[in-house]
Amino acid sequence: MLKYIIENNDKYQPGLSIDCVIFGFHNNQLKVLLIKVPHNESWSLPGGFVPIDQDIDTAAVTVLNERTGVEGVFLRQFATFGKIKRNDNHFGNEVLKYLDIKPEEGKWLTQRFVTIGYYALVDFLKIIPTKASVHEKIEWIDHKEVPELILDHKEILDKALDTLRIELNLMPVGYNLLPEKFTIPELQKLYETILDKKLDRRNFLRKITNIGILTKLEEKKNNVAHKAPNLYSFDKEKYDEVLKNGLNQGW
Amino acid sequence: MLKYIIENNDKYQPGLSIDCVIFGFHNNQLKVLLIKVPHNESWSLPGGFVPIDQDIDTAAVTVLNERTGVEGVFLRQFATFGKIKRNDNHFGNEVLKYLDIKPEEGKWLTQRFVTIGYYALVDFLKIIPTKASVHEKIEWIDHKEVPELILDHKEILDKALDTLRIELNLMPVGYNLLPEKFTIPELQKLYETILDKKLDRRNFLRKITNIGILTKLEEKKNNVAHKAPNLYSFDKEKYDEVLKNGLNQGW
Structure with a gap:
């Protein structure tokens, strides 16, 4: 595919x-x-x-669709990256060598690329991570254990x-990240994981309830003892x- | 300059x-x-x-520097715009005609341009709006009276x-927009103008004071009767x- 491009x-x-x-x-x-x-x-x-x-x-x-098979999920542009040294010749030339393309024919790839960053929130259980070729790996990796990236x-x-941490203060988050039915502690855990800090249980309950986006269901979570x-x-x-x-806050 | 480029x-x-x-x-x-x-x-x-x-x-x-003569002011990337129809051929061809460049030699200009948006907050009284040529106009225009733009x-x-309205909830704003010494009502007016709504005087005073970024000066505003x-x-x-x-708020 890259060779074609x-x-x-x-x-x-x-x-x-x-x-x-x-x-x-997830988990x-x-x-x-x-x-x-x-x-x-x-990676x-x-x-x-x-x-x-x-x-x-x-x-x-x-x-997003090619990699996950899903459409219509939360996807937002957040920043554009364009340092002159972000992709150096060495990197591009290694790729050309692998693809068996001569450097003079691959100049398109070795120029400076400006890249536009988007972030997506997807339902872990609904998506199917999809490889572009059999030689590729695609994996979910805990954000705290991310290996070296290119x-x-x-x-x-x-x-x-x-950006996601800031946007927690500006908009509701959770719709694509949690299963359809969830408990307040599960929602709180999501917020705590994103923010990487403990939140006070009662404070969280009060704030999240005040937003007015939750519907309390008749059923209760089973497989729980008491x-x-x-x-x-x-x-x-x-x-x-x-x-x-x-979110209606601020001035 | 455009011709040179x-x-x-x-x-x-x-x-x-x-x-x-x-x-x-200003005003x-x-x-x-x-x-x-x-x-x-x-425009x-x-x-x-x-x-x-x-x-x-x-x-x-x-x-920013070419247009205002100032450096080191608040300047932040906020979004990148890249619809295929954002610059059409007609627009580019008109520019080429004016510059006396043949369409086939001006293809660089008529391709789709992706543009990265930055916003700056500058001190109205300190900057010098600077034209790129004598044939150009450059003006400060009230954001509520902006004419048709290209x-x-x-x-x-x-x-x-x-973005600026959202960022009022996330960070202090005013350093580059107000004179060095200002009154609380002047600061409030800045916030009201950006947000395009009236704010409660006591509420504003409490919130802005709590941020802890203001220094009360010994002197008082003169040329005021009582x-x-x-x-x-x-x-x-x-x-x-x-x-x-x-700003320390949110979860």
């Missing part, structure tokens, strides 16, 4: 790429979907290039995580409204 | 530009610095291209304003600390 580079926006930080939540871990392609020594964020006849947002949806991908991942906790779901209509208008 | 386009990142939304505050108005170049019928945001040997952030600093520049401006209000300045050290760590 380099050989047909007039169909792609020059010097521009997309990188996606795909977050999922109280915030996980990131990472890939390992054979022509790189380190990387899933990414792609931008066809000249596609909006950048559409190109990002395509990357180029500036660690910086991109850190910035996505910073005092089965209440189950909740998100009121999707109110959730989307708050997502659109922002 | 088109003719020497191998020195610039292809299909990539920078646009700057430069905000200033209780939030103003935006806009330019009108002779080859466009409408536009000041912008520029990205030399291949420059980081994108540096290219943004260059645009391309998607209105969308870029709106997004910058949205009850001269207290003057304040920002404690720059604490201001920068809060800017770095964010």
Whole structure:
């Protein structure tokens, strides 16, 4: 695929790429979907290039869809990375060597690429991590145990995580990260994992209830010995409204 | 300058530009610095291209510095715009006609440009709006009275304003927008103007004081008949600390 793109580079926006930080939540871990392609020594964020006849947002949806099989999930642009040294010649030339493309024919790849970062929140249980080829690896990795990444991908991942932490204060988060029915402690654990700190139980309950996006269900969580906790779901209509208008706080 | 760039386009990142939304505050108005170049019928945001040997952030600093003569002011990337239709052929061809460049020699300009938006907060009284040529106009315009803008520049401006409004909840704002010494009502007016709503006086006083970034000065505002209000300045050290760590609110 990369070889095809380099050989047909007039169909792609020059010097521009997309990188996606795909977050999922499972076993109280915030996980990131990472890939390992054979022509790189380190792992990387899933990414792609931008066809000249596609909006950048559409190109990002395509990357996400190809890698997870899902559509219509939360996906947001968060920053663009464009240091001149972000992709050096050495890196590009190693890739060209692997692909058996001569350096003079692969100049398109070795120019400076500016990359637009998007982050996605997906339901860990619903998506199917998808390889682009049999030689590739794709894995969910706990964000605290991320191995060495290529180029500036660690910086991109850190910035996505910073953004997610800030956005917890601006919008509701959880719809794509939790199962349809969940308990308040499960929701709190999600927030604690993202923020990497303990939250006061009663304070959290009060704040999250005040947002008005939760529906208390009739059923209770089973397989729990004593005092089965209440189950909740998100009121999707109110959730989307708050997502659109922002959490009502501040000035 | 644009002609030079088109003719020497191998020195610039292809299909990539920078646009700057430069905000200033004066006479209780939030103003935006806009330019009108002779080859466009409408006004536009000041912008520029990205030399291949420059980081994108540096290219943004260059645009700001060329247009205002100031350096080291608040400048932040907020979003990247890349719809395929954002610059159409008609627009590019009109510019080429004005510059007397044949369409086939100006293909560099008529390709789709992805543009990275930056916004800046500058001291209205300290900057000198600077034209790139005598044929150009550059003016401070109240953000509520912005004329028709080229391309998607209105969308870029709106997004910058949205971002600034959100960031009022995340960080202190005012250092570059107000004079060195100011009264609390002047600071409140700045917040009200950005948010486009009235704020409760006592609530505002309490919240802004709690942030701990204000220093009450000995002197009082003169040229006021009765009850001269207290003057304040920002404690720059604490201001920068809060800017770095964010306002301590949320979960």
